[in-house]
Amino acid sequence: MPQMSSVPIAWRLQQPRYRLIGTICTKCNTSYFPPRSLCQTCRDKGKIEKHKFPGTGKILTYTVIRIAPEGFAEFAPYAIAIIELEPGVTVAGQVVGDPEQVKTGRKVKTTFRRMYTDGKDGLLQYGMKWELLDQ
Amino acid sequence: MRRVAIVGAGYTKFGECWDKSLRRLAQEAGMRALADAQVEGKDIEALFVGNMTAGRFIGQEHLSALAADRMGLTPIPSTRIEAACASGALAFRKALMAIQSGQHDIVVAGGVEKMTDVGGDSAVASLMGAADQEWESQIGLTFTGLYALITRAHMQQYGTTSEQLALVSVNNHKNGVHNPNAQYPFEITVEQVLKSPLIADPLRLLDCSPITDGAATVVLASEEAAKRFENPIWVIGSGQASDTIALHDRKSFTELQATIVSSRVAYKQAGIRPEQVDLVEVHDCFSINEIIAIEDLGFCKKGEGGKFVEAGKIARDGERPINTMGGLKSIGHPVGATGIRQLADLVTQLRGKAGKLQVNDAKIGLALNIGGSGATGVTHILANQNAL
Ligand SMILES: [Zn+2]
Numbered sequence: 001m002p003q004m005s006s007v008p009i010a011w012r013l014q015q016p017r018y019r020l021i022g023t024i025c026t027k028c029n030t031s032y033f034p035p036r037s038l039c040q041t042c043r044d045k046g047k048i049e050k051h052k053f054p055g056t057g058k059i060l061t062y063t064v065i066r067i068a069p070e071g072f073a074e075f076a077p078y079a080i081a082i083i084e085l086e087p088g089v090t091v092a093g094q095v096v097g098d099p100e101q102v103k104t105g106r107k108v109k110t111t112f113r114r115m116y117t118d119g120k121d122g123l124l125q126y127g128m129k130w131e132l133l134d135q
Numbered sequence: 136m137r138r139v140a141i142v143g144a145g146y147t148k149f150g151e152c153w154d155k156s157l158r159r160l161a162q163e164a165g166m167r168a169l170a171d172a173q174v175e176g177k178d179i180e181a182l183f184v185g186n187m188t189a190g191r192f193i194g195q196e197h198l199s200a201l202a203a204d205r206m207g208l209t210p211i212p213s214t215r216i217e218a219a220c221a222s223g224a225l226a227f228r229k230a231l232m233a234i235q236s237g238q239h240d241i242v243v244a245g246g247v248e249k250m251t252d253v254g255g256d257s258a259v260a261s262l263m264g265a266a267d268q269e270w271e272s273q274i275g276l277t278f279t280g281l282y283a284l285i286t287r288a289h290m291q292q293y294g295t296t297s298e299q300l301a302l303v304s305v306n307n308h309k310n311g312v313h314n315p316n317a318q319y320p321f322e323i324t325v326e327q328v329l330k331s332p333l334i335a336d337p338l339r340l341l342d343c344s345p346i347t348d349g350a351a352t353v354v355l356a357s358e359e360a361a362k363r364f365e366n367p368i369w370v371i372g373s374g375q376a377s378d379t380i381a382l383h384d385r386k387s388f389t390e391l392q393a394t395i396v397s398s399r400v401a402y403k404q405a406g407i408r409p410e411q412v413d414l415v416e417v418h419d420c421f422s423i424n425e426i427i428a429i430e431d432l433g434f435c436k437k438g439e440g441g442k443f444v445e446a447g448k449i450a451r452d453g454e455r456p457i458n459t460m461g462g463l464k465s466i467g468h469p470v471g472a473t474g475i476r477q478l479a480d481l482v483t484q485l486r487g488k489a490g491k492l493q494v495n496d497a498k499i500g501l502a503l504n505i506g507g508s509g510a511t512g513v514t515h516i517l518a519n520q521n522a523l
Contacts, residue, residue, distance in 0.1 A: 009268075009269065009273075029242070034269070034381075035314060043339060060288070060388070061284045061285075061287045061288040061291065062284070062287060063280050063284050063286075063336050063337075063338075063390055064333070065275060065276070065284035066276070066332070066333050066334055066335060066397075067279070067334050067335070067443075069259055069275060069277050070256050070257070070259075070260050070274075071259055071264065072275040074156050075275065078275065080274065080275065080276055080280055080284070081284075082284055082382070082388065088386075089385050090294045090383045090384070091270065091273060092270065092273050092284070092381070092382065093274055094275055104291055105286070112396040115273065115274070115275075116273070118276065127274075129274075
């Protein structure tokens with residue numbers, strides 16, 4: 001990422017990013033990914049706990065990035081999809097492999113990959129991407 | 136609440152203005168609006184400036200004081216407002232409220248962005264500041280990518296086609312030809328749009344608004360103060376709404392709640408229905424956003440925006456003329472300035488001064504300015520004397 005060091009950000013986001021750990025409000029049973037530490041319904045009356053999501057999901061919509069931003073050029077063209085982890089819980093993610101195979105409705109699972117090269121420090125940042133499951 | 140009118144408006148030539156600095160652009164637009172209103176600097180009581188990210192584009196912050204300084208308006212209070220691409224309309228809304236509250240009588244609202252001093256890559260990265268840094272930027276998304284996700288969802292759900300998207304750009308360019316301040320004042324064809332390179336499937340280069348330098352300014356006055364101005368254009372409705380910063384956190388990817396909510400607030404305040412709007416300025420940062428706006432503003436049923444465009448209803452002589460002066464696509468999109476530019480164009484139309492672009496018998500106009508992928512929506516409704 002340009003113009004900033006992403007080391008502290010990457011460190012803070014390690015759990016959700018490496019292991020798909022989000023949160024759940026045990027009071028209203030709403031789960032959140034990316035994690036929220038304030039329940040959107042119960043607010044400060046809610047009870048937020050860590051919640052591990054299963055590492056699979058379904059593609060709801062997708063695009064193929066042809067012109068990549070700084071730090072991502074080596075991956076282009078690459079697919080990005082919005083993935084449903086469970087009903088009502090969705091997250092955007094990069095889908096690895098041939099972007100032409102990416103289609104709405106296809107099932108995906110998480111895979112641990114290099115995300116980008118930090119522009120300023122030249123550091124490699126790792127995290128979660130998605131790969132297509134066999135149809 | 137006190138009634139408020141726009142009594143002056145103006146904007147610079149939009150484009151890649153290498154010969155003009157941000158301060159020069161802001162000053163130029165400001166002086167145009169003041170000259171248009173025929174007000175003196177001493178009449179101005181406060182200033183609001185919309186700007187997204189001059190700090191990243193040119194390393195300059197503190198635009199509030201800078202704008203007051205360059206327009207020769209010190210020591211009046213000046214405030215900078217940021218809401219990504221909706222910064223302009225939001226600065227206007229704050230100026231409006233400053234008069235409604237009784238605090239001031241004559242206020243200036245401006246917007247400015249200087250985007251071409253940095254390279255294209257860097258501009259794209261800076262714009263992503265309007266999205267979710269942690270969960271969108273860091274996975275390699277771009278703004279075109281975000282709107283491409285919306286486009287695909289709309290196509291899947293409603294059968295919207297690439298041709299319908301192309302017709303949005305074609306319409307806006309057709310109008311922009313006659314706008315002397317437009318960055319790209321030439322016509323384009325559907326075929327050209329469909330043959331332009333894919334940026335983020337299914338969006339192509341000619342579905343996207345450009346990177347632009349420019350500034351726009353309007354002068355607002357209380358009803359009392361507006362009496363001495365010729366042809367005031369009344370602000371009859373104003374609404375603003377917020378949504379999740381990340382697209383993936385929304386329940387629907389085919390509508391913008393910030394548009395729906397902000398426009399319903401504005402319609403209610405104005406006491407009008409969508410059918411009464413004579414012309415519309417929407418935020419066509421990407422062609423899909425015009426189609427979604429047509430639906431969310433209530434001009435047709437949800438999902439029928441593509442067909443609405445295809446039927447020619449957005450043309451200058453159509454059922455609901457949209458982006459009659461060229462829109463973001465042809466005029467350009469200096470992000471902080473766009474919201475004010477939209478209002479300035481409505482003022483020109485409602486005064487009957489749009490020349491070749493004039494919409495017949497235009498009485499009520501609506502402007503919708505969107506920030507990010509829809510996390511901020513600001514709607515304003517303007518009317519001339521004939522509407523009241
Ligand atoms: Zn809860």
